[in-house]
Amino acid sequence: MTWDIAVVGGGTMGVGIAYVAAQAGGTVHVVEPDAAQRDIVGNTISSTAASAVKRGKLDAEASRTLIGRVQLVESIKELPLGLPLIVESVPERLDLKLDVLARAWARNPEILATNTSALSIDKLSTAVGDASRFLGMHFFNPVWSLKLVELVRGHSTSEETLAAARTFVATLGKEALTVRDVPGFATSRLDLIASLEAMRMLESGVASAEDIDRAAVLAYRHPVGPLRLSDIVGLDVRLDIARTLEAAHGPRFAPPALLEKMVSEGKLGAKSGQGFFAWAE
Incomplete structure (x- = not known):
């Protein structure tokens, strides 16, 4: 199974999440409003894939295919409706994350996740229409190398959402651990x-x-x-x-x-x- 997803935020973590999702076979829409940063995202994806070819991790055709699966867009409004998963990965500021999550929720994803490493999932869930479909999905840098993803369950996160998140993590070749929503989680x-x-x-x-x-x-x-x-x-x-x-x-x-x-x-x-x-x- 492949997952077509979106990542909101083209910083270090967003690029890494996009890369591993594309490597796993999915189409990945990366939302980054800054034009210069969009160029950096594209260049980083390309250079990382080229490095993987040199190290024998990918062949040239797989590298080209991976790069082609990453689509850069300027605005959340450009995302398709009803994606299986949107992952928010913007800086660790509560006001910014609440605004981004609210706009991402308007695209009606099946699951909405935040890559926060410290902020409360329950507090962030106030921006979401159905908190049962929201959770923390904390990746580690560099995403393409580190195998752990910390899934953070909010008070309202459903078992179905957690199970789907674990399935997605497994498709990336990574392992998930589940923690409850306490400040700083575990890692x-x-x-x-x-x-x-x-x-x-x-x-x-x-x-x-x-x-x-x-x-x-x-x-x-x-x-x-x-x-x-x-x-x-x-x-x-x-x-x-x-x-x-x-x-x-x-x-x-x-x-x-x-x-x-x-x-x-x-x-x-x-x-x-x-x-x-x-x-x-």
Whole structure:
């Protein structure tokens, strides 16, 4: 079974979700209102597919087919009515997500999902006409490499919606875990607390960023260290999530002053070229 879906938001996560859905055989409509960012989406899909060919993961024909399955549109109004699934993947701001979800719901998808990593599913469901067809579907970056998808069940999410979401995840070759709607769910809390502590260690001069990350990779076999991962996720995203979880769970999730300073200076990680590490264009 293939799924024809839409992804709203052409950022890092949206591109990754679109890529794996197209790789699984579905047509994917990507909504991105910014023309320059739409170009980036198209280029990223093409370059990722080309890389997969070089690594023997795809042949040239499969690469061309995958690229052709991704359709870029400017507005949610351009999406077909009644798609099996729409995944919202815009920045972690409640007002923005509520607006996007309301407009996505107007296209009458069978299931509407949010890729939020921290915001309340029940609170976001207030933008949706039928909360039984709404859930969290939290992917991990890089989406094409990491096998886990965290399904977040709101108070009204139906068993049928959860079952369909698990089926979709399986078609992507990934595994799902289901958690209830608590701030930070499961994975975001675990991931963030390690990253914030690594930032505090750097801030207080315990070790360099390189050595803090090397400790996580060599001692605990993490594939990438917490500071480099924060750069990949985006330091602005880290800050938004930290503030959300601080409000919910208290000062252990308070963002370090170093993180706030870097974001204020525009040092957002890989997407800006500079974070805890320097990143090439």
